[in-house]
Amino acid sequence: IVLTQSPGTLSLSPGERATLSCRASQSVSSSYLAWYQQKPGRAPRLLIYGASSRATGIPDRFSGSGSGTDFTLTITRLEPEDFAVFYCQQYGSSPYTFGQGTKLEIK
Amino acid sequence: QVQLVQSGSELKKPGASVKVSCKASRYTFTAYGMNWVRQAPGQGLEWMGWINTNTGNPTYAQGFTGRFVFSLDTSVSTAYLQISSLKAEDTAVYYCARLPYSGWYFDYWGQGTLVTVSS
Numbered sequence: 001i002v003l004t005q006s007p008g009t010l011s012l013s014p015g016e017r018a019t020l021s022c023r024a025s026q027s028v029s030s031s032y033l034a035w036y037q038q039k040p041g042r043a044p045r046l047l048i049y050g051a052s053s054r055a056t057g058i059p060d061r062f063s064g065s066g067s068g069t070d071f072t073l074t075i076t077r078l079e080p081e082d083f084a085v086f087y088c089q090q091y092g093s094s095p096y097t098f099g100q101g102t103k104l105e106i107k
Numbered sequence: 108q109v110q111l112v113q114s115g116s117e118l119k120k121p122g123a124s125v126k127v128s129c130k131a132s133r134y135t136f137t138a139y140g141m142n143w144v145r146q147a148p149g150q151g152l153e154w155m156g157w158i159n160t161n162t163g164n165p166t167y168a169q170g171f172t173g174r175f176v177f178s179l180d181t182s183v184s185t186a187y188l189q190i191s192s193l194k195a196e197d198t199a200v201y202y203c204a205r206l207p208y209s210g211w212y213f214d215y216w217g218q219g220t221l222v223t224v225s226s
Binding site for chain 2: 032034036038042043044045046049050055087089091094095096097098099100101
């Protein structure tokens with residue numbers, strides 16, 4: 001399954017709302033879709049699993065939605081520490097593929 | 108807090124081998140699988156495969172068969188990635204990432220190990 005993320009780069013200011021998209025080339029079974037955040041020089045961190053469940057310790061300004069082939073990560077009220085690269089990943093069928101990433105940068 | 112601590116950076120010559128370790132702590136090692144993920148310089152994430160920590164059975168993604176071997180030492184809660192016949196294009200950061208058998212997402216990650224292949 002090929003995952004295509006858009007936009008490639010998103011330029012926003014702290015306090016604004018971010019909407020990141022992930023589109024799959026075929027339906028993702030059982031909404032087995034996760035989102036990860038990666039900061040420069042750091043390992044990825046799990047944000048969302050099962051398309052909409054927040055991982056342990058993730059603030060509620062992060063939310064995930066979608067099903068089938070279209071998924072969205074929304075970050076309300078951006079904080080300075082939120083700026084990073086975000087990856088979606090499907091784990092419904094092997095191989096467990098990642099999207100190419102969306103870079104969220106400070107405007 | 109779950110921890111996955113990986114071995115340090117490696118500089119290898121083409122044709123050599125490398126073994127990366129991932130030591131788990133603060134959870135029951137055999138209750139979760141272990142994934143391996145590659146990230147080439149400036150690139151995205153690529154799933155290499157995973158190993159069942161109960162059976163030791165590895166599953167390799169396409170493109171990671173032959174030269175790549177996943178193994179375990181459950182007595183010390185450690186997973187290993189061995190790469191043989193190293194090529195320049197193997198230069199990357201390699202991550203281990205825990206896999207809940209109930210969920211199959213990657214919930215905790217090691218800090219990454221940079222493997223540089225250069226003559």
